Amino acid sequence: MEETFVLIVGAGPAGLGIAACLTKKFIPYIVLEKEDCCASLWKKRAYDRCHLHLAKEFCSLPHKPHAPQAKKYMSKNDFIEYIDDYVLDFDIRPRYFHSVESASFDEAKEKWLVEAKDIFANASKFFVASFLVVATGENGKGYIPNIPGSNDFKGDIIHSSEYKSGREFQDKNVLVVGCGNSGMEISYDLCNSGANTSIIIRNPVHVVAREMIFAGMHLLKYFSLPIVDALVTLASTLKYGNLSKYGIYRPNEGPFLLKATKGRSPVIDVGTIAKIQSGEIKVLTGIERINKSKVIFEDKVELSFDAIIFATGFKSMACEWLKDYDFILKNDGFPKNHFPNHWKGENKLYCAGLSRMGLQGVSKDAIVIANDIEMVLRTMLRN
Ligand SMILES: Cc1cc2nc3c(=O)[nH]c(=O)nc-3n(C[C@H](O)[C@H](O)[C@H](O)COP(=O)(O)OP(=O)(O)OC[C@H]3O[C@@H](n4cnc5c(N)ncnc54)[C@H](O)[C@@H]3O)c2cc1C
Ligand SMILES: *[C@@H]1O[C@H](CO)[C@@H](O)[C@H](O)[C@H]1NC(C)=O
Ligand SMILES: *[C@@H]1O[C@H](CO)[C@@H](O)[C@H](O)[C@H]1NC(C)=O
Ligand SMILES: *[C@@H]1O[C@H](CO)[C@@H](O)[C@H](O)[C@H]1NC(C)=O
Ligand SMILES: *[C@@H]1O[C@H](CO)[C@@H](O)[C@H](O)[C@H]1NC(C)=O
Numbered sequence: 001m002e003e004t005f006v007l008i009v010g011a012g013p014a015g016l017g018i019a020a021c022l023t024k025k026f027i028p029y030i031v032l033e034k035e036d037c038c039a040s041l042w043k044k045r046a047y048d049r050c051h052l053h054l055a056k057e058f059c060s061l062p063h064k065p066h067a068p069q070a071k072k073y074m075s076k077n078d079f080i081e082y083i084d085d086y087v088l089d090f091d092i093r094p095r096y097f098h099s100v101e102s103a104s105f106d107e108a109k110e111k112w113l114v115e116a117k118d119i120f121a122n123a124s125k126f127f128v129a130s131f132l133v134v135a136t137g138e139n140g141k142g143y144i145p146n147i148p149g150s151n152d153f154k155g156d157i158i159h160s161s162e163y164k165s166g167r168e169f170q171d172k173n174v175l176v177v178g179c180g181n182s183g184m185e186i187s188y189d190l191c192n193s194g195a196n197t198s199i200i201i202r203n204p205v206h207v208v209a210r211e212m213i214f215a216g217m218h219l220l221k222y223f224s225l226p227i228v229d230a231l232v233t234l235a236s237t238l239k240y241g242n243l244s245k246y247g248i249y250r251p252n253e254g255p256f257l258l259k260a261t262k263g264r265s266p267v268i269d270v271g272t273i274a275k276i277q278s279g280e281i282k283v284l285t286g287i288e289r290i291n292k293s294k295v296i297f298e299d300k301v302e303l304s305f306d307a308i309i310f311a312t313g314f315k316s317m318a319c320e321w322l323k324d325y326d327f328i329l330k331n332d333g334f335p336k337n338h339f340p341n342h343w344k345g346e347n348k349l350y351c352a353g354l355s356r357m358g359l360q361g362v363s364k365d366a367i368v369i370a371n372d373i374e375m376v377l378r379t380m381l382r383n
Contacts, residue, residue: 004030006373007114007129009103009321011038011094013083014353015135017061017366020090024063025374030127031092032116034099038092039083041139042076045161049189050076052359053181053268055214059359061086062366073210098125103132104323105347112348130380131373134351140317140333144310145177149290153308160186160311166193172306174198175295177287179205179248181267183311188272190309191281198282198303204251206258206266207243207273208236213266216256229254240269246276247283260339263356316354324349343369348376 006022008015011033022029037043052059052074056066059074064086070078086092097120106113112132116125142159150157160182166189176187179201190197216232223231232255243249251258255266275281286298293304316333319325328345329335335342335354342355343365350372352365 001126001128002030003128004028005129005377006030006131006133007032007103007112007127008133008135009100009114010135010137010353011035011092011096012041012135012137012353013039013061013359014137014362014366015094015133016083016086016090016092017363018133018135018352018370019092019094020064020086021062021366021370022373023090023092025370027370027373027377030129031094032098032100032114032127033094033096034119036096038087038094039080041137042080042083045139046076047160047163047182047186047189048076048165049185052079053210053213054217054358054360055210058217061359061363062370064089096120100136100321102321102323105327105349110347131348131350131376133369134318134322134328134349135353136316136318136321137353138316138334138356139314141315142310143313143315145312147287147290149292152292153290154293155305156307158307158309160309161314163309166190166195169193169195169307172196173304175200175284175303175305175308176311177308178311178313179203179267180311180313181265183309184267184272185270186309186311187281188270188275191275197280198284198305199276200284200286201247202286204249206233206236206250206255207240207248207269208232208255208266209239210268212236212239213255213268220256225256225260226254229256232256240273243273243276247285248276259356265358318351318354329354344372348373 006029008031011031015031019031055072056070056074060066098116100116103114112129114127118125142161163186169190170193172195174190174195174197176183176199187197187199212232212235216228219228258264288296288298294302296302318333327347327349328351339355350369353362355361
């Protein structure tokens with residue numbers, strides 16, 4: 001049984017950000033991480049051509065701005081390098097291969113009891129902490145919808161988090177399901193690699209250029225959200241025109257409002273739209289069912305595919321291990337309280353990186369959580 005002040009579960013950007021803030025405050029902590037490295041989402045589960053789609057000033061962690069010479073839109077590898085430097089700079093030493101299996105609050109002792117499986121040693125380890133921070137991310141597990149017949153599909157079914165590059169799909173008929181940023185970018189990548197690419201677009205989406213979001217994020221400092229939304233929508237309409245003939249419809253709410261209220265990001269176009277307009281990427285309607293190698297669509301069209309890539313999002317897995325999750329989370333693993341009060345629960349339980357606000361949200365959470373822990377510790381020590 002090992003005791004510490006703060007136990008942080010997860011060594012992604014959120015867990016590392018909090019660790020750095022606590023290091024600065026000389027507050028002892030332990031970070032447990034199930035993988036063999038930090039930022040495993042970026043190192044193991046992101047496709048090769050992935051770049052940060054927000055400018056670097058919105059993607060840094062506390063106490064370490066990106067270098068002036070870093071590219072405005074960093075590549076995955078540049079971002080990974082930044083994270084590895086971060087870990088060294090703040091001397092963060094996550095316990096790798098430690099998968100947290102359960103965490104519960106001991107009312108009598110007023111402490112958190114945490115059980116982790118040491119995967120390397122194949123043994124259970126127990127920890128006690130006054131504060132517990134959930135930093136296991138919004139992308140715990142890839143979500144694939146249940147489609148009749150999918151178990152008997154003759155080709156490959158993969159989730160976007162397993163997709164690396166289009167190389168292995170050259171000359172194949174590939175169907176991408178989902179039109180968020182991952183689905184759109186993977187379609188583009190597949191098409192460039194010589195795959196016959198189709199994408200299913202069913203939900204309304206805002207398609208924007210990354211510079212529009214960059215301008216919008218700065219304009220938000222001076223103008224109200226509806227005004228910025230109107231400007232960004234206007235800019236997007238001027239650039240892309242009316243895309244409804246390709247099955248792409250704009251939501252009624254503006255892009256920043258949708259992000260703030262529902263956590264839905266606009267699609268930042270990397271070149272996919274031009275390929276849809278030229279017919280290189282085909283847009284299809286929803287799937288009704290699958291029969292061997294054939295996909296039957298809602299409009300009764302039947303087409304054969306060699307592979308289906310589901311870019312249909314992720315599930316937070318925190319409720320699986322956090323037994324007392326109702327102190328802070330809903331059943332779906334996301335915070336009970338609305339932004340900006342989402343990060344604090346009862347009994348010294350916190351969550352970072354679950355507000356669907358990307359790295360900027362991760363960084364803000366880390367700062368407020370570390371400050372709150374410091375404040376609570378001060379009062380505890382005074383009494
Ligand atoms: C393809 C892709 C591109 C993205 N691009 C951007 C972008 O451009 N800009 C942006 O702001 N955001 C982007 N995001 C959002 C992304 O979620 C954040 O950037 C960031 O990685 C979130 O950090 P996190 O620490 O909250 O979660 P994660 O990075 O997911 O880290 C969670 C960590 O917890 C570990 N863990 C999970 N369960 C356990 C357990 N039970 N025990 C121990 N450890 C556990 C995991 O192994 C992981 O290392 C992108 C996401 C994806 C998938
Ligand atoms: C790990 O430990 C469990 C029991 O503690 C045992 O059943 C299992 O075989 C072990 N696995 C390996 C790979 O050693
Ligand atoms: C490419 O995919 C489309 C389905 O979107 C299909 O109609 C077409 O026949 C495919 N082309 C080839 C050469 O297989
Ligand atoms: C886009 O075009 C469709 C038909 O071509 C039309 O019905 C729709 O009103 C147009 N949308 C806008 C916003 O102009
Ligand atoms: C699947 O397709 C075959 C013909 O290719 C047909 O005989 C069979 O009934 C279909 N199955 C379903 C469940 O639609």
